[in-house]
Amino acid sequence: MAEPATTPAATGDWAPKVFEEHGRELLASLRGHFEQVRDVPVARPYDPAELMSRLDTAVPQQADDFSRILADTWDKVVPDLVQWNHPAFHGYFSTCASFPGVLAETMTAALNVNAMLWKTSPSASALELVVLRWLADMAGYPADADAVLVGGASLATLYALGAARDAAYDHDVREEGLAGPGVPVPRIYTSDQAHSSVDKATITLGIGLRNVVRIPSDGDYRMRADLLEEAIAEDLAAGRRPVAVVATVGTTSVAAADPLGPISAICRRHDVWLHVDAAYGGLFALSDALRPALEDVSVGDSLVVNPQKTLFVPLDATSLHCRRRGALANTYRLVPEYLTSTHPGGTADFMDLSPQLGRGFRALKLWWVIRSFGLDGLRSRLDHAVDLANSLRALAAAHPDWDCPVPSDYPLVCLRYQPADGPRPDTPEGQAARDALNARIVEELNGAGEAFVSHSVIRDGYVIRVSLANIHTTSDDITRLWNALNRVAEKCR
């Protein structure tokens, strides 16, 4: 069963020839998976205790054969993953990895370069500068801003707010910290729709959850700029220190976009840092349908966009941009001179722009994906996702039992099932019953394995939330999803 070539020596790695053989075995199995992916349940019911007992073995003493490890992975692990890279996965923000990105990860891992300093990886750092400029261009942000690839949008927001915190005070926070007599209490402003990453960042930075001021949103789930200005004025009068406003472009719940123009004017008036969380929305600036709504992101002092969400790049790949040149380095760079983070000749030590030191060569997968599809190809794929979302909205709008309670231009569709003879939201009991009905539909649909969706709770209750951004999803998949929704809804009503 085990080939002689794979018998492990006491030292050394597989021979390169064996690597190639095992790699071909893996590729063939992945090809088979993706060719049949519509027959694979997106998720399936499972027993957590059985799953743990299936996987929870003692540390293996002896080397095992790759074919057996691969078979175990397909047999014991993959079936109880949720299949995020499946054309019928519409949960959360439906991230997806395109094949060029998958192969780039192979190459990146094989070279295993650490892009912490320019001199530890000159061309990896150079390529990171290049793709960061490409991403800035795509998002409509200045390409000469400081920028860095990081491991997720929550970390990007953490790093940006750290720099904002240090820039907000007269004393040297980096050196002296926040504790001590007479330090004004820091305040962060964001809408009641903003992502949990703002809360997590505020905890980590020593600012404190109670100092996140949640500004109410308007009827379209956009931050109310008038209330923002009131909150800042009130804090200033009370001697508190406004540190940053976090505006969102593409909220988690319904993909709303805060009004960046008015918010930016308020920030400028009070000299407060504006961080734009465009993790979901930002790269839809490539799409003809959405570009007009995204022209304002350049007003942000910092910006996060997330190629791992919407650019078909595998986890993780997030970019943080900051037009306040030197601000990230002023916080995170350890060498004493407060110079710019860009060396003469345009080189950059990326370890200076975040709390991280060692960091992989994330630029390669961006380079491969962007080159493989081209800007035109990326645009047409994002437009296609928008088209699919619109077709689903049209199906719901044309059906007497369904509605789309939140209009949106993004490929994030909020649906609600409300049959004529079903519960009506006129009373609290009716509202609760309608919510429960829609929650049952989500549970049934996800349990059946044919599609996977999430939910949101908006002002008037529970909605079924369908994210469409997987490169493999076709209009046939939308038809299948629509049919499955109706079948399950009929069953649940």
Next chain:
Amino acid sequence: MAEPATTPAATGDWAPKVFEEHGRELLASLRGHFEQVRDVPVARPYDPAELMSRLDTAVPQQADDFSRILADTWDKVVPDLVQWNHPAFHGYFSTCASFPGVLAETMTAALNVNAMLWKTSPSASALELVVLRWLADMAGYPADADAVLVGGASLATLYALGAARDAAYDHDVREEGLAGPGVPVPRIYTSDQAHSSVDKATITLGIGLRNVVRIPSDGDYRMRADLLEEAIAEDLAAGRRPVAVVATVGTTSVAAADPLGPISAICRRHDVWLHVDAAYGGLFALSDALRPALEDVSVGDSLVVNPQKTLFVPLDATSLHCRRRGALANTYRLVPEYLTSTHPGGTADFMDLSPQLGRGFRALKLWWVIRSFGLDGLRSRLDHAVDLANSLRALAAAHPDWDCPVPSDYPLVCLRYQPADGPRPDTPEGQAARDALNARIVEELNGAGEAFVSHSVIRDGYVIRVSLANIHTTSDDITRLWNALNRVAEKCR
């Protein structure tokens, strides 16, 4: 030139068949690279401006052919990487990616699972629990501690010190932050040899660089426990708040290990959190030669070990362990109930243990690498690295012109060239000349591309620092390195 099959459609990904074909093309090129790797320069001289102009193109509008992208990568990018995954790379801590880990990254990217919540990825979360227990076992830390895979040791230390900060105060730091009247100034203690990650974490957490108390080390570069206790007592008398001690097992400069037993006794006496940074040293507990020195890591309230450094796993893969159950979740979990982070049935939502939300399926590569070599195979490979280091030390000790000024059991060798007729360190000028000579040797050696080493500055000056942990490195490579060092030294003297 371009095959019809790769002509991009306006929507969708490559067909799975095309993915397999391109994957085979990539595998063949990687096989070729590794079969000839000793002919590839580890690094080569380059002109930063030429490198940037070579790579800095406008965003491509049109899709490109994979074969051309791959060729460009080999031709325009790879030659000016530093080849971290090369048998003659001995710089920094010489991380390395074994082939099973490389293939695991392909599979991980293809599935693209987000392991933020148990329910978003049941078997990915289950497998993460399993490999975290394996890693705890290997390091000699309690396997029932809370644990999480994170993206680097600097982040692990940041996350641990965040939890330590919040545990140190009487008031609710997570809720109220550090600013405000009467909050005692927080203090972090670490040795003068500790890693920059402690400083970066302290900046990020709002503690402030000046509140990192650098405890002097002894003649063996180990933290002086007596001076630690004095520093804590002094701070307590002055009303400051000791938050944590960071002890290092395997310092960056010379792989020294702080005395964990005495340090832990002091921490217990004053109720101060002990974080053990065993990023480099921790997993050498597998090695028979080093295990006895590592028996104490379980005294840490938290521990970081780094499979990406010493377990042949590609970047990034770091594990954070915390025996204060619930402490990480008490800081980073956003749901209001302060329950344990482990659900009934032993499941876990890993997003609760750090500031991150979205996170990839890092457990798979650990599972594949550990199973592919087995515990015995990992042990023999670490022992082999120790043997190679000892053989290099023996060569230097037997040569009249070389010495090894820092004894160490780890595969990190500090060498110094000091020919009988060369500069002597008896005077400041002689010391400076000896340092300059050794610095020239490093520069020449790295410039020649035959090997890549780093340097350290220890008490009596500059030393050449050789890290041996690449799975591909053989005793022949050590002979080549030794010959190259001598040839270059002769040239520089």
